[in-house]
Structure formats: C-alpha cells, structure tokens
Amino acid sequence: MKELNVATGLENGSVIVAKNGKNTENGHEKCTFHHDLELDHRPPTREALLPDMASSYRLLLTGLGEDPKRQGLLKTPERAAKAMLFFTKGYDQSLEEVLNNAIFDEDTDEMVVVKDIEMFSMCEHHLVPFYGKVSIGYLPQGKILGLSKLARIVEIYSRRLQVQERLTKQIALAVTQAVRPAGVAVVVEGVHMCMVMRGVQKINSKTVTSTMLGVFRDDPKTREEFLNLVHFK
Ligand SMILES: Nc1nc2c(ncn2[C@@H]2O[C@H](COP(=O)(O)OP(=O)(O)OP(=O)(O)O)[C@@H](O)[C@H]2O)c(=O)[nH]1
Numbered sequence: 732m733k734e735l736n737v738a739t740g741l742e743n744g745s746v747i748v749a750k751n752g753k754n755t756e757n758g759h760e761k762c763t764f765h766h767d768l769e770l771d772h773r774p775p776t777r778e779a780l781l782p783d784m785a786s787s788y789r790l791l792l793t794g795l796g797e798d799p800k801r802q803g804l805l806k807t808p809e810r811a812a813k814a815m816l817f818f819t820k821g822y823d824q825s826l827e828e829v830l831n832n833a834i835f836d837e838d839t840d841e842m843v844v845v846k847d848i849e850m851f852s853m854c855e856h857h858l859v860p861f862y863g864k865v866s867i868g869y870l871p872q873g874k875i876l877g878l879s880k881l882a883r884i885v886e887i888y889s890r891r892l893q894v895q896e897r898l899t900k901q902i903a904l905a906v907t908q909a910v911r912p913a914g915v916a917v918v919v920e921g922v923h924m925c926m927v928m929r930g931v932q933k934i935n936s937k938t939v940t941s942t943m944l945g946v947f948r949d950d951p952k953t954r955e956e957f958l959n960l961v962h963f964k
C-alpha cells in the first residue's frame with residue numbers, strides 16, 4: 732500500500748486533477764509529472780476522505796471515554812472532520828490560482844506594507860490552533876500586487892499544519908515569487924494554544940518570527956522603516 736500524506740490524505744507524489752482542471756501534486760500545481768492520470772486511478776480528494784476522517788473522530792471519542800452514540804455527539808465526527816478540512820483548506824489552494832493575475836505594472840519603488848492581517852493556523856505538533864497577526868512589506872520594482880492578495884497569501888499558508896517559522900518564510904517566498912520585488916519583510920506574532928492550554932501553560936507568551944529578504948535583509952535602514960511602520964520596534 733502506498734504511503735498516504737497525512738496532511739492531504741493523498742498518496743505521496745500522487746497527481747490529482749483539481750476542480751479548476753489543473754494538475755496538482757498534493758494540492759500544489761505541478762506541470763512536469765507523468766503519473767497515471769486515468770480517471771479510475773485518481774486518488775481521492777480530501778473531501779472524498781471525509782467519511783474516513785469522521786470514523787477516526789468516532790474512534791477518538793471512544794478513546795476519550797465518551798459514547799459516540801449519545802445524542803449530542805451523533806453528528807460530531809462529521810462536524811469535526813469538516814472543521815479540520817476547513818482549518819487546513821490551504822492545501823487545496825495554489826498561489827497562482829489565488830493571485831488570479833492581480834499583478835499590475837506600476838512605476839513605483841516605494842515600500843508597500845499591509846499590517847495586522849489576522850492569521851489562524853494549526854500547530855503541526857499538537858493539532859491545536861495557533862493564531863495571531865501577520866505584517867508584510869515589500870519594495871516593488873515595476874510590479875505591485877493586489878492588496879487583498881497579501882492577506883490571501885497568508886490564508887494559503889496558515890490554513891495548514893504549520894510551525895510559525897515555516898509559515899513566515901513561505902509567505903515571504905510567495906510574495907517574492909509573485910512580484911519579484913527588491914525585498915520582502917514578514918513579521919508574524921503568534922499565540923500557540925499548545926503553550927497556553929497545556930504544556931508550560933504560559934497564557935501571555937507570544938512568539939514573534941520574521942523573514943527578511945533582499946534589501947530588508949541587507950539594508951538596516953529599510954528594515955528599520957518597515958519595523959517602524961508595523962510598530963515592531
Ligand atoms: N519552533 C516551533 N516550535 C513549536 C511550534 N508550535 C509548537 N512548537 C513546539 O513543539 C515542541 C514539541 O516538543 P515535544 O517535547 O516533542 O512535545 P511536548 O512534550 O508536547 O512539549 P511541551 O509543549 O513542552 O509540553 C514544543 O516545544 C512546542 O512548543 C512552532 O510553530 N515552532
């Protein structure tokens with residue numbers, strides 16, 4: 732039996748044809764794959780795996796000492812499975828699809844900052860949420876991105892099983908890929924429920940991560956301007 736990607740429910744390395752008709756590998760667009768695309772051999776989508784996921788939640792309820800047949804819990808496994816699919820819906824999105832070509836030629840090299848974008852993600856170690864805010868800055872060189880797309884980029888990568896460091900970097904790399912700016916800065920401030928509700932139980936601790944690329948990494952003044960604008964100094 733082929734190994735399943737736990738996060739996507741797909742066979743590792745497998746190809747599916749997404750709703751938009753594009754070939755995707757575990758949710759990510761992939762052009763150079765030559766796997767069997769015969770309809771009958773397509774692995775199930777995440778939605779198709781809902782009943783299996785619900786069964787797992789039923790087992791979990793039993794493991795907790797609960798009775799999955801009691802009235803209040805009857806639909807809980809299906810609800811929980813759907814909720815988990817929603818929390819991880821970023822796996823079903825690709826950068827290209829989300830950007831929808833909202834990239835515009837513009838003769839500007841002034842800093843663009845969108846700050847305090849809400850973020851909800853799932854800690855990949857404990858499967859509990861971490862949440863917080865993301866601030867993104869970039870220095871265009873001839874191309875700007877539709878403003879909402881910065882928030883949508885946050886959604887693609889936060890709605891997955893994550894660690895905050897990787898989330899921060901993926902957002903920065905996505906902006907780079909989209910508009911090839913002179914630099915990108917991303918700061919993420921997160922509260923991890925695995926540190927609040929369990930474990931060390933530090934309810935006031937916040938984790939701050941940053942990725943600085945290009946001029947934001949090389950030039951302290953540019954970095955400082957960004958940090959001033961997002962009040963991170
Ligand atoms: N670097 C990083 N660590 C994370 C993130 N989310 C959770 N963790 C940590 O993952 C670690 C897992 O450590 P383990 O010792 O294997 O698990 P644990 O016994 O549940 O750890 P405690 O949380 O200390 O009770 C913990 O230190 C968590 O705080 C994250 O986004 N980034």
Ligand SMILES: [Zn+2]
Pocket residue numbers: 854855856857858859923925926
């Ligand atoms: Zn955790």
